[in-house]
Amino acid sequence: RRPRLPAEHPTHPVWRLVLSFIALRSCAAFYLPGLAPVSFCEEGTSGDECQSTIQLFVNRLDSVESVLPYEYDVFDFCQDAEEKRPSENLGQVLFGERIETSPYKFNFNKNLTCEKVCTRTYDISAKDDKKKLDFLKSGMQGSKCPLTPKLIIDNMPVTWCYNVEDNQKYCNPGFPIGCLVTPDGHPKDACVINSAFNKKNMYYLFNHVDIMITYHSGATEGWKGARLVGATLEPKSIKHEDENKLTCDGPPMEIPNEFTSNTKVTYSYSVKFVENNSIKWASRWDYILVSMPHTNIQWFSIMNSLVIVLFLSGMVAMIMLRTLHKDIARYNQVDQEEAQEESGWKQVHGDVFRPPRKGMLLSVFLGQGTQIFIMTFTTLFLACLGFLSPANRGALMTCAVVLWVLLGTPAGYVSARLYKTFGGEKWKTNVLLTALLCPGIVFADFFLMNLILWVEGSSAAIPFGTLVAILALWFGISMPLTFIGAYFGFKKPSLEQPVRTNQIPRQIPEQSFFTKPIPGIIMGGILPFGCIFIQLFFILNSIWSHQMYYMFGFLFLVFIILLITCSEATILLCYFHLCAEDYHWWWRSFLTSGFTAVYLFIYAVHYFFSKLQIVGAASTILYFGYTMIMVLIFFLFTGTIGFFACFWFVNKIYSVVKVD
Ligand SMILES: *[C@@H]1O[C@H](CO)[C@@H](O)[C@H](O)[C@H]1NC(C)=O
Ligand SMILES: *[C@@H]1O[C@H](CO)[C@@H](O)[C@H](O)[C@H]1NC(C)=O
Numbered sequence: 001r002r003p004r005l006p007a008e009h010p011t012h013p014v015w016r017l018v019l020s021f022i023a024l025r026s027c028a029a030f031y032l033p034g035l036a037p038v039s040f041c042e043e044g045t046s047g048d049e050c051q052s053t054i055q056l057f058v059n060r061l062d063s064v065e066s067v068l069p070y071e072y073d074v075f076d077f078c079q080d081a082e083e084k085r086p087s088e089n090l091g092q093v094l095f096g097e098r099i100e101t102s103p104y105k106f107n108f109n110k111n112l113t114c115e116k117v118c119t120r121t122y123d124i125s126a127k128d129d130k131k132k133l134d135f136l137k138s139g140m141q142g143s144k145c146p147l148t149p150k151l152i153i154d155n156m157p158v159t160w161c162y163n164v165e166d167n168q169k170y171c172n173p174g175f176p177i178g179c180l181v182t183p184d185g186h187p188k189d190a191c192v193i194n195s196a197f198n199k200k201n202m203y204y205l206f207n208h209v210d211i212m213i214t215y216h217s218g219a220t221e222g223w224k225g226a227r228l229v230g231a232t233l234e235p236k237s238i239k240h241e242d243e244n245k246l247t248c249d250g251p252p253m254e255i256p257n258e259f260t261s262n263t264k265v266t267y268s269y270s271v272k273f274v275e276n277n278s279i280k281w282a283s284r285w286d287y288i289l290v291s292m293p294h295t296n297i298q299w300f301s302i303m304n305s306l307v308i309v310l311f312l313s314g315m316v317a318m319i320m321l322r323t324l325h326k327d328i329a330r331y332n333q334v335d336q337e338e339a340q341e342e343s344g345w346k347q348v349h350g351d352v353f354r355p356p357r358k359g360m361l362l363s364v365f366l367g368q369g370t371q372i373f374i375m376t377f378t379t380l381f382l383a384c385l386g387f388l389s390p391a392n393r394g395a396l397m398t399c400a401v402v403l404w405v406l407l408g409t410p411a412g413y414v415s416a417r418l419y420k421t422f423g424g425e426k427w428k429t430n431v432l433l434t435a436l437l438c439p440g441i442v443f444a445d446f447f448l449m450n451l452i453l454w455v456e457g458s459s460a461a462i463p464f465g466t467l468v469a470i471l472a473l474w475f476g477i478s479m480p481l482t483f484i485g486a487y488f489g490f491k492k493p494s495l496e497q498p499v500r501t502n503q504i505p506r507q508i509p510e511q512s513f514f515t516k517p518i519p520g521i522i523m524g525g526i527l528p529f530g531c532i533f534i535q536l537f538f539i540l541n542s543i544w545s546h547q548m549y550y551m552f553g554f555l556f557l558v559f560i561i562l563l564i565t566c567s568e569a570t571i572l573l574c575y576f577h578l579c580a581e582d583y584h585w586w587w588r589s590f591l592t593s594g595f596t597a598v599y600l601f602i603y604a605v606h607y608f609f610s611k612l613q614i615v616g617a618a619s620t621i622l623y624f625g626y627t628m629i630m631v632l633i634f635f636l637f638t639g640t641i642g643f644f645a646c647f648w649f650v651n652k653i654y655s656v657v658k659v660d
Pocket of ligand 2: 275276277279
């Protein structure tokens with residue numbers, strides 16, 4: 001086997017600029033074992049090194065209108081005789097990907113014109129046929145976008161490229177199954193591409209695809225065969241008059257709205273192979289990625305976030321260096337007599353480490369938050385290194401789930417240690433809650449979603465076996481690991497505090513509006529959210545509008561920015577509160593940055609109404625079900641960041657003042 005080629009950096013100039021600027025050159029995609037190139041060669045010359053048959057796979061069908069995807073099988077398309085599914089990883093199953101073999105099969109470098117796949121006939125006297133045809137029509141009908149199946153060849157999407165405004169090309173990794181011209185004569189998006197689609201109340205089925213495959217030949221580079229570097233298709237609607245002698249020049253394949261006469265649909269395809277040695281295998285995804293004109297917006301988003309970070313850092317630096325310094329110098333003056341009335345944060349030194357109310361819940365949240373934080377960091381880091389590129393389907397989700405399971409130990413440890421520090425005694429409850437509370441909520445939510453999917457018969461429903469496997473991972477691996485972490489956490493002494501806590505709690509003076517808890521918490525989340533909302537738009541797009549997400553370099557940067565803003569905003573507000581002699585900072589620091597999750601929720605609601613055209617109760621419930629999971633995870637994540645930043649800050653400032 002040939003050694004893998006070192007990866008090429010994506011060639012787009014903006015990309016290059018991005019990568020060199022943020023010095024994350026290593027974030028450029030490179031490919032992994034298991035994703036090594038496959039060589040193809042013509043029939044008769046194939047051997048160990050290359051194969052001649054090309055198999056197309058087909059993924060689930062989905063549309064922007066419905067979050068419920070459908071399996072290819074449920075439609076009455078041509079089916080592959082020997083059905084075999086490629087093995088899927090956990091992430092793919094969780095995301096509802098169902099890849100199966102398609103009936104399109106051909107040999108490398110053998111052009112085919114107008115090849116028949118199969119013929120489907122619909123008889124008006126057969127009840128079943130009407131149902132099948134109606135279902136097919138319902139797939140074409142969607143108020144804006146018909147369902148789009150996704151063909152996959154050599155682990156790469158077959159894209160449908162078309163011109164959008166200003167002569168830009170947009171490549172879509174799926175194609176519509178057909179389109180409907182509404183009774184008032186309005187063609188839907190997919191119908192606009194052909195002016196022959198002009199009959200009112202008529203369905204036009206795309207029963208023919210022209211596939212063009214671009215390959216990179218190894219002949220001049222000394223290796224055998226060729227690698228596929230691009231695949232595009234063009235859907236066409238052709239009525240084949242004679243199903244045994246296809247010519248592919250008939251009128252469009254029309255299916256009237258009323259089923260009044262027998263209908264016959266013949267599916268066909270053509271394949272064309274084109275050699276282009278200037279496209280490298282390692283950068284074969286680039287044309288899909290750069291055809292998405294997002295990079296500028298990404299830049300805007302990063303700049304926007306950097307401004308916020310600079311602003312906050314300036315504030316924090318000012319406080320740290322000037323105010324705090326002055327405070328500490330004043331507090332520590334030896335010759336200072338009692339005469340000067342003390343005020344400010346030093347006053348609360350006897351209360352600032354008073355254990356919080358509901359310390360159990362806080363410690364459990366923090367344990368879970370730590371687990372999520374490490375998981376997110378590691379996943380993003382790996383994604384950024386290219387290990388989880390879009391070419392490696394489902395890898396991101398698999399990686400996240402596996403990491404989460406393995407990170408039970410830090411969760412147990414952090415939760416136990418903090419709980420002990422808070423003076424808690426019910427350690428068994430603490431351990432069990434750490435292992436069960438948040439995963440339990442997520443699982444219950446997930447399970448309910450699945451019930452809905454099962455009832456709706458969607459392919460996104462997770463098979464029962466996978467659900468059992470998830471439970472096994474949770475109870476069999478994650479929970480014991482949490483117990484181990486908790487054991488070590490409880491064995492250690494509780495965290496040492498720089499000042500002693502007084503017996504009697506101090507009265508908290510009347511607070512101004514801005515230092516009251518609720519306004520502080522609400523304000524705290526605004527800045528971190530401001531840093532992420534543009535990125536959030538792309539993430540939501542990739543989840544709900546089925547667009548590909550690949551900008552992990554950016555995402556990693558945004559992650560770091562979020563980390564900094566959450567910490568700084570919390571420290572800043574914490575300082576103001578302590579100066580106002582309000583010492584209840586434990587929960588408040590968690591909630592201040594955790595409130596970002598509430599903004600996330602509001603944004604998700606806004607996104608739902610402004611961007612998605614989801615119809616149907618099931619889809620809506622699913623959307624909000626998944627959103628709730630996201631919000632909960634994000635709440636724990638940001639809250640934990642804020643808490644530990646503030647914890648560090650409070651420890652620091654009280655350890656430098658002299659307290660008698
Ligand atoms: C297939 O068609 C393309 C485009 O028409 C042509 O360039 C190529 O030589 C053909 N290949 C074969 C093997 O005939
Ligand atoms: C090969 O692909 C490159 C990049 O897409 C394109 O610019 C070039 O025109 C293609 N060459 C041929 C011979 O088609």
